[in-house]
Amino acid sequence: MYVYFSLGTNLGDKEHNLRLAVQKIEERIGKVISLSAFYATAPWGFSSENTFLNAAVCVETLLPPLSVLYLTQEMEREIGRTHKSVGGVYSDRLIDIDLLLYDDRVMDTPELKLPHPLMHERRFVMEPLVEIAPDLVHPVLKKKMRELL
Template sequence: MNSIPFSHSASIGLGSNLGNSRSLLREAWQALDQHPLISLQTLSSPYRTRPMGMESDHWFINAVGRLQTALSPEALLDLLLATEQQFGRVRHPELEGYQDRTLDLDLLLYDDCIRQTERLVLPHPAMHERLFVLVPLAEIGPQLTHPLFNKTVVRLLAEQEANNGQKGIEQTSW
């Protein structure tokens, strides 16, 4: 019996546009479950999405997962970055802007935490503008509230769809 209190909820964005993206996302999600201070809750459907903010011929597969954890936000971020590396993520600091990647794991929400440091900004600073985050997050946590805007994910999604439609994203299957 596990006596560790998993007292914090977190939402994680998962993305990949290189390799077998669906498999990479599922394997990375399961790898997080190997950590003794993490309990996976739910994973959204995968969504095929057009690259945003970058030029690439490779579309992304994106999903969002919810988990419970006893890790601090910074420790969870460290785990996410280590998992990216484990799955072949290479960052090219000499290149500007977004790049193709085997795996991208973003800490979107951590409880109702609002934090801005050099290493970590919570909630994720662009999540409210990204359909590839809002659509899968609305699937698994429609009543989750963005702590800065005090709006539900469903409301943020409706606002984005009213402004931009739902271009460049389609639900697929695992």
């Protein structure tokens, strides 16, 4: 199974935060197949003086989607993220690991929605994702990532 993540950080040593997240993902979730370049982006959905560094990563895993979610949440806490965004209220963060796609699986549970419901609306997600998977097809919208960008 191939899992795609969006990574973001706008506090501290941003490059270190992203590399640490990738290292933890590889240790606990599976083999990193591809990692995008790091993209400097403006905050989305809130105001901040701190710009973001974003990336996308593809990982091969045998773990089920909810296990992947729980592991990424644990990694965020370990790196120093104290709270998740709730109700569309966003804030500065040391790390954000969003599960975007899990193969072509579609899920809609209170804990996890796959594919990520806002991914195609966010340039900071789509640019790095298109770099590593331009021809990947969105399982709901039935368009290639490059078309969605």
